[in-house]
Amino acid sequence: MTPEQTIIASAIHSWKQQVERADKVFSGLTDHQLQTEVAPGRNRLVYLWGHLSAVHDAMLPLLGLGDRLHPELAAAFLTTPDKAADGLPPAAELQRHWGDVNGRLLAAFGNFTVSDWVGKHTAVSDEDFAANPLRNRLSVLLSRTSHLSYHIGQTALAPK
């Protein structure tokens, strides 16, 4: 591997580790267990799981990988706070969404070249990108890895 490839592989590995960690947290929980709040009055596990799926789904257009796979997740888990809407999807459906979205992302990451990674993401203009080359696809990956860890840390506080 060239140094560039090693660096990119390290970043993808770091993302993958956090996704696997979240898998361990959420997969296998029952619908009942998913109702647990991470702390009194705070988000339920079901909400965080759907929220993470929705945020990861939105990475697809942001990275230029096409449309979201499950755009309906946004209304339930991005624009609406937890407990403000009825009828979140059941565990089996959330599991499928989570798997679909992360599978699609990881497959695409394996095909990105170094120049894809340092290329601009779709939410920044050519001008703004010229002024700030850190607004690249890799920065999206790093920021979403941090976002994922942030919420995994919260799930660790949920009463068992």
Added chain:
Amino acid sequence: MTPEQTIIASAIHSWKQQVERADKVFSGLTDHQLQTEVAPGRNRLVYLWGHLSAVHDAMLPLLGLGDRLHPELAAAFLTTPDKAADGLPPAAELQRHWGDVNGRLLAAFGNFTVSDWVGKHTAVSDEDFAANPLRNRLSVLLSRTSHLSYHIGQTALAPK
């Protein structure tokens, strides 16, 4: 910037963002406020702050940057769980440690070359590193960035 340099700059930027986020959480809290548990029966803010300082301090030898600046933090915040020992340092001292350690790291990051970043960290043998080149300094940075986000997520749950 070359693609390599852009990639490295993106990773350092991501680390810096999380450090600044933690600054906003902890700096300016009183000793009294730092006693708040992030959730019932869980770690206090004071412990998380010291824990993060201790983990970041330990990055210095791990990255080949010399000895830890505050080795005494390890006993209080790494090997001992919260509330098992009396007399954690006061806020003013924790603030100093946090600033020292992160300042030292950030200065060093600015001097690392791409080949420093893809070089092995000090806790892996030459043989193991040859078998797995992802055990490099950059992976330490990425994993500590995730660790930091993990705990920042927890601080967001603390009652205000």
